Every structure is written in C-alpha cells, then in structure tokens.
Amino acid sequence: MANLKIKLVRSVIGRTPKQRKTIEALGLTKREQTVEKPDNAQTRGMINVVQHMVEVTEA
Secondary structure (H helix, E strand, O other): OOOOEEOOOOOOOOHHHHHHHHHOOOOOOOOEEEEEEOOOOOHHHHHOOOOOOEEEEOO
C-alpha cells in the first residue's frame, strides 16, 4: 500500500476548531513537521479539509 508524506506548512493559529482537530488527528503538532500516513479515503478526506495548510507528496 502506498503512503503519503504530509508536511504542515501553515500555522494553526487563527484556524477553525475543525481544522485544528484535523491537523491534530493527522499527527501534526508543529510547523514544518512531516508525518507518513497510508494513502486511503480517510486520510485523503482529512487532507482535503486542511489542503491550504499542508503539503502532500507520495512516499
């Protein structure tokens, strides 16, 4: 199964509670932090909610 590298490039300051919880659920806590998650519908949906704050690459 393919993985996605997700990097937080924008701060969560001033964001809605839904966006903050989504970033937290992805496992991101600090700017410029990178996590690797499986490429599935659930992960893609979370990325879609915060697409303006993250950078996604195929791993």
